[in-house]
Amino acid sequence: xxxxxxxxxxxxxxxxxxxxxxxxxxxxxxxxxxxxxxxxxxxxxxxxxxxxxxxxxxxxxxxxxxxxxxxxxxxxxxxxxxxxxxxxxxxxxxxxxxxxxxxxxxxxxxxxxxxxxxxxxxxxxxxxxxxxxxxxxxxxxxxxxxxxxxxxxxxxxxxxxxxxxxxxxxxxxxxxxxxxxxxxxxxxxxxxxxxxxxxxxxxxxxxxxxxxxxxxxxxxxxxxxxxxxxxxxxxxxxxxxxxxxxxxxxxxxx
Numbered sequence: 001x002x003x004x005x006x007x008x009x010x011x012x013x014x015x016x017x018x019x020x021x022x023x024x025x026x027x028x029x030x031x032x033x034x035x036x037x038x039x040x041x042x043x044x045x046x047x048x049x050x051x052x053x054x055x056x057x058x059x060x061x062x063x064x065x066x067x068x069x070x071x072x073x074x075x076x077x078x079x080x081x082x083x084x085x086x087x088x089x090x091x092x093x094x095x096x097x098x099x100x101x102x103x104x105x106x107x108x109x110x111x112x113x114x115x116x117x118x119x120x121x122x123x124x125x126x127x128x129x130x131x132x133x134x135x136x137x138x139x140x141x142x143x144x145x146x147x148x149x150x151x152x153x154x155x156x157x158x159x160x161x162x163x164x165x166x167x168x169x170x171x172x173x174x175x176x177x178x179x180x181x182x183x184x185x186x187x188x189x190x191x192x193x194x195x196x197x198x199x200x201x202x203x204x205x206x207x208x209x210x211x212x213x214x215x216x217x218x219x220x221x222x223x224x225x226x227x228x229x230x231x232x233x234x235x236x237x238x239x240x241x242x243x244x245x246x247x248x249x250x251x252x253x254x
Contacts, residue, residue: 004174004231009186013234017219023156062205069210070160072242076121077165081207085241086132088203089168089196090115100135104195107188112176113196114233116226120148121165121242129226147225154221155214155238164240165209168200171228171235193237204241211241 004010018026087103090113094101099109106112115132117139119125129147131140151169152162161167170193177192178185197213204211215237222235 004178007178007183007186009178009183010174012186018156018216019218019220023218059202062202066201066205067210068212069242069244070212070240071245072160072164072210072240073245074121074163075165075243076123077207077209077241077243079122079124081209082117082122082125082166083137084207085200085203085209086115087137088206089200090132090134091137092134102134104192104199106192106195107177107185108180110177110180110188111192112172112174112185112189113192113236114171114173115196116142116169116171118147118151118167118169119165120146120162120167142226150225151222151238154225155217158214158216160212161214161238161240163242164211165242166240168197168211168239168241169222169226169235170196170237171223171226171233173233175232190236197237197239200239200241208243209241210244211239214238214240 089104090111091103092100093103101109102111111134115134117130117132119127119130125139126141126144127146127148128141129143129145131142133140148162148164148167151167152159155161172189172193174185174189177189181188201211201213217235217238219234220230222238223230223233226235228234
């Protein structure tokens with residue numbers, strides 16, 4: 001739509017898109033590196049406790065173990081486990097008037113991010129592409145074709161994507177957020193995607209799975225795969241999820 005094309009935030013996404021013809025020749029600005037940690041050497045230090053005697057700290061081992069995982073067991077995950085991950089990432093937790101609040105925060109409770117799945121090894125779920133219907137907590141089957149290899153190809157040919165049990169693909173419906181927030185809305189859309197992905201990764205850890213977030217993909221190929229109109233909705237982010245490889249009695253995370 002013309003009004004979206006007039007927004008600098010929308011054009012930022014267009015100008016930073018990847019495609020096979022130019023991905024290796026994109027000119028990046030020469031920006032000097034920054035230090036990994038910021039320090040205030042003259043400031044007084046307040047040491048923080050490293051052990052928490054809190055019931056709420058039960059999430060600690062999940063956060064401690066979370067690593068980006070690029071090797072997976074070739075075994076299916078349960079549909080129940082997938083449902084839990086979907087709920088943890090974007091499930092509805094409360095309602096107030098016209099608003100349905102979810103597990104992940106969203107600016108203005110507008111929730112512009114949509115979740116799609118490329119199912120590969122999920123018990124009780126045929127391989128193919130699905131859309132997560134948040135309102136009815138169900139999956140819409142979009143394609144019965146095995147999409148694992150196509151998703152991997154669209155993600156800069158990263159083979160591990162095709163070896164996962166399921167790939168989460170997140171898109172943004174731009175005007176759902178930008179109608180209210182204009183150019184600044186693009187910030188909120190990207191923040192929303194980050195909140196959702198982190199919730200997913202912690203939930204995956206809780207089910208004995210692991211995941212790897214992926215932001216490197218050919219935008220048009222991914223949008224074509226999901227049959228999205230990039231003028232209205234475009235893929236922003238992805239994550240591959242599967243059972244962890246067990247080696248010598250320990251979880252192997254890469």
